[in-house]
Amino acid sequence: MIEAERFLTSLAQALSTASLYEEDHPLRGKVLDQGFLRLQDLCDRSGEPVFTFMEDDVLFDGAPVRSLRSWMWAERLARVGVQRIEIVGSPEPDEYAEFVGILCQRLRGEEHESDDGARLRSFRYGAVGIASAAEPSVHHGAGEQGSRAVAGFLDEASALDWVLDEVRSGRELQMLEVDLVARALGAAMRSGVDFLIPVLRLEEFDAFTTVHSMNVAILSMAFGEFLGLDRKQIHQLGVAGILHDLGKTRIPHAVLEKESDFTDEEWTQVRSHPEIGARLILQSDERLEIPAVVAYEHHMTYDGGGYPSPARPRPCHPLSHLVQLADVYDTLAAPRPYRAALRRDQIVAVLTKGTGSAFDPHLAHGFKRMIAEWETKMQVFDERDAAEASLAAT
Numbered sequence: 042m043i044e045a046e047r048f049l050t051s052l053a054q055a056l057s058t059a060s061l062y063e064e065d066h067p068l069r070g071k072v073l074d075q076g077f078l079r080l081q082d083l084c085d086r087s088g089e090p091v092f093t094f095m096e097d098d099v100l101f102d103g104a105p106v107r108s109l110r111s112w113m114w115a116e117r118l119a120r121v122g123v124q125r126i127e128i129v130g131s132p133e134p135d136e137y138a139e140f141v142g143i144l145c146q147r148l149r150g151e152e153h154e155s156d157d158g159a160r161l162r163s164f165r166y167g168a169v170g171i172a173s174a175a176e177p178s179v180h181h182g183a184g185e186q187g188s189r190a191v192a193g194f195l196d197e198a199s200a201l202d203w204v205l206d207e208v209r210s211g212r213e214l215q216m217l218e219v220d221l222v223a224r225a226l227g228a229a230m231r232s233g234v235d236f237l238i239p240v241l242r243l244e245e246f247d248a249f250t251t252v253h254s255m256n257v258a259i260l261s262m263a264f265g266e267f268l269g270l271d272r273k274q275i276h277q278l279g280v281a282g283i284l285h286d287l288g289k290t291r292i293p294h295a296v297l298e299k300e301s302d303f304t305d306e307e308w309t310q311v312r313s314h315p316e317i318g319a320r321l322i323l324q325s326d327e328r329l330e331i332p333a334v335v336a337y338e339h340h341m342t343y344d345g346g347g348y349p350s351p352a353r354p355r356p357c358h359p360l361s362h363l364v365q366l367a368d369v370y371d372t373l374a375a376p377r378p379y380r381a382a383l384r385r386d387q388i389v390a391v392l393t394k395g396t397g398s399a400f401d402p403h404l405a406h407g408f409k410r411m412i413a414e415w416e417t418k419m420q421v422f423d424e425r426d427a428a429e430a431s432l433a434a435t
Contacts, residue, residue: 044083045090045101046108051076052141053114059145077137084128092126094119095224103217121147123166124228132163140164197222197229198241201283202251209290214325223279226255227262227272238263238419242375249297250289253371258282260367263418267411278360281335285364288318288336300378312348315340335361339368342399362401366392366408369400385412 051072058072083090093100094115100106109115118124123144132140140161204218230237238259241252261282265275289297292314296307303311318336322329338361341347345354373391376382383391389409396405412419 044079044086045092045106048076048079048083048090049092049099049106049109049112049114051079053112055141056114056145056148059141060148073138073141074134076141077132077134080128080132080137084131089127089129091128093221094124095220117148118144119228121150122228123147124225125165125167127165128163129165130163136161136163140166197225198251198255201255202247205247205250205254205287205290208287208321214284214287214321216325216329219280219283223258223262223276223283226259226279227276230259230262230266236263236266236415236418238415240371240374240419240421242421247294248375249294250286253375254283254286256371256375257285257364257367260370261364263415264363264367264408264411267415268407277331278363280329281332281360281364282367284318284322284329284332285336285339285368286314286318287321288314288316290321291317298378312340316349331358331360334358335364337361339365341365342395343401344398346399359401359404362404363408366400366404370408370412385416388412 055069055072055076058069062069087102091102093103098105099109099112099115143161144166200218200222204215204222208214230239240256240259242248258279259282261278262275265278270278292310296303296310299307315337319333322333322336335358337349338357341349341357341361343357343362369392370388373383373388374385389412392400392405392409396402
């Protein structure tokens with residue numbers, strides 16, 4: 042771990058020096074030489090190191106580097122699309138200098154002209170995505186806004202699909218992957234020229250858990266952005282949105298996909314998912330109180346109705362009411378076996394009718410205002426190829 046700290050410290054020195062001195066200044070060369078030595082030490086000890094930058098946190102090979110918590114360069118690099126750095130093979134000094142130059146240009150908001158990374162065989166960098174079931178991967182290249190958006194909106198669904206399958210199979214909730222998905226979604230929504238709110242309808246994933254949970258997380262985070270919440274609160278909304286229906290992993294698909302009315306027994310099963318989800322979340326980590334509360338309360342109404350029914354009536358957490366609006370919106374906007382998808386104006390009518398009874402009036406008015414004012418930012422993607430083509434053009 043100490044070699045990782047030393048390498049990142051030397052990388053920070055190289056980035057700072059590059060912003061202060063001209064390219065031919067001798068100090069820049071000296072700092073690059075020292076940094077390359079740190080890089081060699083790191084590769085000799087760790088093989089192929091991987092760094093992930095998540096706002097205040099720095100992860101080295103998946104473990105947090107506590108001494109670099111709140112490292113200012115983590116947020117700066119993540120903001121320009123460098124959330125992850127992988128180092129493979131045996132880097133050369135010129136290649137390291139080229140890599141530092143690319144990072145400097147990104148930090149200055151400039152595009153880097155390179156021969157498609159041919160000179161950077163040993164460095165892979167970009168936004169966090171998920172390439173396989175459990176292993177995070179990186180999306181390469183500089184200035185690839187469309188590719189980063191595709192990774193953030195589509196490939197994260199693969200990660201969430203795996204997480205939910207793990208829980209469905211009786212294994213523990215993988216909170217690191219949930220956290221990475223929420224962070225990647227937040228970064229990807231802001232990575233293009235304009236803020237984007239994608240609503241996914243991808244048939245390759247389970248519409249009742251994976252796709253719906255992704256959409257609720259995206260809509261909740263977008264509403265948090267609209268309300269002016271800070272980044273930590275928005276991230277918390279993303280995690281809560283992802284996990285709000287976790288309890289449905291314990292309900293048979295045959296029940297969730299049923300086209301006819303539920304029997305009493307089936308309805309009891311469906312109504313149990315908030316309690317099951319909250320319990321699963323707290324069993325994973327007792328510190329996840331807010332996501333657990335949201336999972337438990339997201340079907341409780343503003344006037345005290347809904348389910349489950351607590352022994353002592355009490356007001357719900359504001360974030361539960363916020364996620365509830367996103368949940369209702371996506372549920373009504375998606376086709377179900379027993380009905381067609383509702384149009385946006387029909388959904389707004391449902392929200393209006395329930396304002397003050399089912400829905401918190403302040404939040405319901407704000408959510409409807411977001412839908413009206415950010416209508417052009419909301420896009421529905423129902424095919425992966427169409428989504429990739431549309432996002433790559435932004």
